Amino acid sequence: xxxxxxxxxxxxxxxxxxxxxxxxxxxxxxxxxxxxxxxxxxxxxxxxxxxxxxxxxxxxxxxxxxxxxxxxxxxxxxxxxxxxxxxxxxxxxxxxxxxxxxxxxxxxxxxxxxxxxxxxxxxxxxxxxxxxxxxxxxxxxxxxxxxxxxxxxxxxxxxxxxxxxxxxxxxxxxxxxxxxxxxxxxxxxxxxxxxxxxxxxxxxxxxxxxxxxxxxxxxxxxxxxxxxxxxxxxxxxxxxxxxxxxxxxxxxxxxxxxxxxxxxxxxxxxxxxxxxxxxxxxxxxxxxxxxxxxxxxxxxxxxxxxxxxxxxxxxxxxxxxxxxxxxxxxxxxxxxxxxxxxxxxxxxxxxxxxxxxxxxxxxxxxxxxxxxxxxxxxxxxxxxxxxxxxxxx
Amino acid sequence: xxxxxxxxxxxxxxxxxxxxxxxxxxxxxxxxxxxxxxxxxxxxxxxxxxxxxxxxxxxxxxxxxxxxxxxxxxxxxxxxxxxxxxxxxxxxxxxxxxxxxxxxxxxxxxxxxxxxxxxxxxxxxxxxxxxxxxxxxxxxxxxxxxxxxxxxxxxxxxxxxxxxxxxxxxxxxxxxxxxxxxxxxxxxxxxxxxxxxxxxxxxxxxxxxxxxxxxxxxxxxxxxxxxxxxxxxxxxxxxxxxxxxxxxxxxxxxxxxx
Numbered sequence: 001x002x003x004x005x006x007x008x009x010x011x012x013x014x015x016x017x018x019x020x021x022x023x024x025x026x027x028x029x030x031x032x033x034x035x036x037x038x039x040x041x042x043x044x045x046x047x048x049x050x051x052x053x054x055x056x057x058x059x060x061x062x063x064x065x066x067x068x069x070x071x072x073x074x075x076x077x078x079x080x081x082x083x084x085x086x087x088x089x090x091x092x093x094x095x096x097x098x099x100x101x102x103x104x105x106x107x108x109x110x111x112x113x114x115x116x117x118x119x120x121x122x123x124x125x126x127x128x129x130x131x132x133x134x135x136x137x138x139x140x141x142x143x144x145x146x147x148x149x150x151x152x153x154x155x156x157x158x159x160x161x162x163x164x165x166x167x168x169x170x171x172x173x174x175x176x177x178x179x180x181x182x183x184x185x186x187x188x189x190x191x192x193x194x195x196x197x198x199x200x201x202x203x204x205x206x207x208x209x210x211x212x213x214x215x216x217x218x219x220x221x222x223x224x225x226x227x228x229x230x231x232x233x234x235x236x237x238x239x240x241x242x243x244x245x246x247x248x249x250x251x252x253x254x255x256x257x258x259x260x261x262x263x264x265x266x267x268x269x270x271x272x273x274x275x276x277x278x279x280x281x282x283x284x285x286x287x288x289x290x291x292x293x294x295x296x297x298x299x300x301x302x303x304x305x306x307x308x309x310x311x312x313x314x315x316x317x318x319x320x321x322x323x324x325x326x327x328x329x330x331x332x333x334x335x336x337x338x339x340x341x342x343x344x345x346x347x348x349x350x351x352x353x354x355x356x357x358x359x360x361x362x363x364x365x366x367x368x369x370x371x372x373x374x375x376x377x378x379x380x381x382x383x384x385x386x387x388x389x390x391x392x393x
Numbered sequence: 394x395x396x397x398x399x400x401x402x403x404x405x406x407x408x409x410x411x412x413x414x415x416x417x418x419x420x421x422x423x424x425x426x427x428x429x430x431x432x433x434x435x436x437x438x439x440x441x442x443x444x445x446x447x448x449x450x451x452x453x454x455x456x457x458x459x460x461x462x463x464x465x466x467x468x469x470x471x472x473x474x475x476x477x478x479x480x481x482x483x484x485x486x487x488x489x490x491x492x493x494x495x496x497x498x499x500x501x502x503x504x505x506x507x508x509x510x511x512x513x514x515x516x517x518x519x520x521x522x523x524x525x526x527x528x529x530x531x532x533x534x535x536x537x538x539x540x541x542x543x544x545x546x547x548x549x550x551x552x553x554x555x556x557x558x559x560x561x562x563x564x565x566x567x568x569x570x571x572x573x574x575x576x577x578x579x580x581x582x583x584x585x586x587x588x589x590x591x592x593x594x595x596x597x598x599x600x601x602x603x604x605x606x607x608x609x610x611x612x613x614x615x616x617x618x619x620x621x622x623x624x625x626x627x628x629x630x631x632x633x634x635x636x637x638x639x640x641x642x643x644x645x646x647x648x649x650x651x
Contacts, residue, residue, distance in 0.1 A: 145640060251508050
């Protein structure tokens with residue numbers, strides 16, 4: 001029996017030694033400047049999050065395994081208190097090919113303000129309304145790298161529903177969205193097998209991607225529902241869609257030119273949407289070490305006021321300050337303005353390192369002049385300041 | 394006939410003597426490059442200790458892979474391990490002899506590969522005193538040259554020469570380099586800013602020879618004479634000809650990095 005214990009112990013130690021842990025733990029506070037529209041919502045909030053990742057590599061780096069978890073405990077919002085398997089993946093790569101099996105994350109696109117063509121992963125919207133936090137997506141993926149570009153094929157066997165703020169949550173729509181009322185076009189619901197393919201390449205200054213997706217659309221339509229208690233809520237409706245898209249970037253000296261275009265076909269609609277613009281960066285501004293970038297992007301959706309995104313006829317203008325100092329101070333300040341109804345979202349994001357292992361992140365979002373016809377109208381009282389301190393390990 | 398031969402001999406001797414400082418500088422740069430050709434590929438780890446004027450320190454740790462490319466600039470991949478908030482961030486560079494380098498940055502939190510403007514080469518690398526251009530593949534074509542004088546540095550015979558960046562996006566007007574006469578390797582470089590004032594001094598220390606041919610410094614110390622800040626760059630675990638291929642230096646390979 002002793003030898004078995006010894007064997008298990010040594011095996012445990014060797015496995016434990018081979019696993020590499022990294023990630024962060026963070027504390028976050030949010031303060032809202034105005035009273036909520038719905039008295040059930042909170043004024044201030046704080047929460048704790050944990051974001052650990054374990055990785056293990058073998059076979060001279062050809063094979064690897066990743067487990068990446070995320071969890072948050074929120075003081076007020078039960079929907080924002082949640083956890084997710086961001087990644088649980090076995091990766092096997094050879095010369096010119098790669099397979100991935102499990103839960104993973106994929107990013108497509110080039111623009112800064114809006115991520116139009118990025119469709120593989122569902123948005124974890126309760127995390128941040130900027131839509132950059134994503135839920136883990138079950139997938140089987142094959143990549144082939146050739147002289148004429150990279151081909152990716154995806155089989156996506158399980159759909160993840162978008163997360164939305166709960167009754168107490170802010171910022172949120174009025175009326176609120178009730179995820180329990182979600183319904184699907186497909187009779188297989190979240191078990192519909194989705195498919196995607198992508199070709200991407202770079203030729204000189206140009207980076208190009210052409211993608212196709214067929215399956216359950218990640219962004220739902222909303223249908224009003226009357227709950228038994230008499231409350232009106234919005235029920236997410238997930239359609240089957242066909243989507244073809246292009247993303248393109250030209251890197252010309254200090255100028256980056258960007259374009260994302262997509263065409264979507266569903267039983268309810270057919271439309272085109274586009275976003276694009278430029279980023280111009282000046283290094284060593286005012287004889288300092290710092291860089292100053294100017295970003296300008298348009299957002300256009302053929303559906304106009306019927307669009308499911310508020311960024312349907314909008315312009316983004318922003319300044320990015322990168323100090324290039326030891327603390328990596330970075331500040332992004334910008335505004336998204338709807339050129340038809342004037343609704344404006346002002347956005348400030350700043351971050352810097354503290355010591356060797358801490359990072360401080362500050363975000364300010366403010367809705368100004370929100371118009372009744374804009375989807376952001378429900379956020380008009382929800383301007384907030386968020387401060388997060390993260391400890392990395 | 395004999396006379397003609399004599400004339401020719403005298404003439405060729407004269408023309409050798411008349412090698413201009415520019416020609417001699419270029420010849421030295423070509424010899425430096427020729428002696429450092431054929432290493433194939435390498436892996437190494439690199440750390441940077443940043444120090445400000447008040448003596449406050451900050452550490453960066455990276456893993457570096459390089460691949461020699463025939464008739465073009467080299468390919469390189471830098472993966473960050475420290476500070477931990479940028480762990481997994483990676484920088485892929487395809488350098489070129491004359492045209493701008495191609496460069497992609499991988500952001501692990503978003504799983505996003507971002508093509509970046511490589512002309513922004515005068516900017517600091519990770520907040521250090523090294524600019525991107527100081528760490529880039531040193532191709533002969535990236536500068537013009539001028540031999541200044543023969544000299545000695547710490548008892549070693551050296552060539553002292555100037556080199557002038559071809560790119561108008563460089564942060565320097567000129568660099569003054571002390572090149573070891575026996576081994577054809579840089580021992581010290583002074584960097585002069587756009588106003589032609591002394592900006593930084595780089596000293597190479599602890600040269601070691603790999604594969605019986607290629608010299609690599611264990612330490613590169615960059616001292617900023619204008620701000621009082623400094624960066625000590627230390628190389629460790631150099632391995633050459635490890636079997637790296639083009640497929641280890643693709644945009645897709647960035648996403649596999651741990």
